[in-house]
Amino acid sequence: MAAVPEADDCGERTCVDGVDLEALARRLGTPLHVYSASRLRRRAAELRAALAGLDALVCYAVKANPNVAVLALMADEGFGADIVSAGELRRSLCAGIASSRIVFSGVGKTADEIAEALAAGIGRFNVESRDELDLLQRVARDRGQVAHASVRVNPDVDAGTHAKIATGKAENKFGVEPNEAWQWFAEHAHRPNVVLDGLHVHIGSQVLELAPFARAFERIAVLARDLLAAGHAIACIDAGGGLGVRYRESHDVPVDVGDYARTLRHALRGFGGRLIVEPGRWLVAEAGVLLTRVIRVKHGARRRFLVLDAAMNDLQRPSLYDAWHAIEPLHGRERERVVYDVVGPVCETGDTFARARELPRCEEGDLVMIETTGAYGASMASTYNSRPLAAEAMVERGRYAVVRRRQHFDEMLAGEQPAGDWQVA
Structure with a gap:
């Protein structure tokens, strides 16, 4: 068995927390949310050190990223939870956060x-x-x-x-x-x-x-x-x-x-x-990236579009807030720089991650990383355009674990049925 790397990264842009992202994307597919446990723990330690000597309780804002694996890590760090719904309450309890450390x-x-x-x-x-x-x-x-x-x-x-x-x-x-x-x-x-x-x-x-x-x-x-x-x-x-x-x-x-x-x-x-x-955001945002592949490059009359397999339903922030996220192709080769509008396949003009962004030239199949997506990425996701929810993985010192498997089509349809059982209210 290979030794587990001690460092957060392995010195390459294609690596997070000792895990090669290209290999991970081949194994789990894209779009894929990836969270670094080491980065989460470092942030938790920084906050504890800053509050040392105070009678202080950290209640992680669950809405930022409610994945049970993230919540369980917060519980391990001794944190409570700040919740805004019964669903977040149930997630927090399921992850092992003590009820006495929950604020609503x-x-x-x-x-x-x-x-x-x-x-x-x-x-x-x-x-x-x-x-x-x-x-x-x-x-x-x-x-x-x-x-x-x-x-x-x-x-x-x-x-x-x-x-x-x-x-x-x-x-x-x-x-x-x-x-x-x-x-x-x-x-x-x-x-x-x-x-x-x-x-x-x-x-x-x-x-x-x-x-x-x-x-x-x-x-x-x-x-x-x-x-x-x-x-x-x-x-x-x-x-x-x-x-x-x-x-x-x-x-x-x-x-x-x-x-x-x-x-x-x-x-x-x-x-x-x-x-x-x-x-919430401060603890988890910079620990997460969204991996996505290039579907195609489309040459419009005035713009060149880099079409990804991730979309606004996987990461809403750019569409909702005109938010900036760094975007990095991971093909690992020196290429000339090209200006793209980086977009997804959803049938909305708002399905745009970046406009007029200069990037190394990309080709069909290239892996691309959208950065700082650990907060309000998967937590705000939807199945718009009947797109299944992306998988989520946690990585730590050379290992990975699937913390949410990719949604299947039949799971999207669960609970729906033709209008056959008509009743009177």
């Missing part, structure tokens, strides 16, 4: 989801509206349980990110104003089955500057100090997530995690309760 966020929790989370014994609910708070009280009362909850406060801070992933401005749907939070604490006696003893803030995703974090943390810290001074219990402050990553070299400059932690420490100086952070 989101503006649209239903009564059934709340009941399921209470039955599982989750640690905390991040509450986003008065209606939800009242519903939590009713469900907990009916079950004879007591729920711990935090108010999600909207700090009206511009995160400086894409409008579709900004969550901390007054016009966004998330959280409530500080004045409303005060009212909830003042009314706590009316909700005996809810222990309201925490604050939560989250200003958005892919944040690349410290200043918005600092403003949000300072505002939540002031609110916490005022509530404590008024005699209210604040056992927990949840600082959310949002740390950005480098999608584009020399363009994206991510916040250093140590500087982020120092900003958090400074804002919450003197607070003696538990701190929760909810990173």
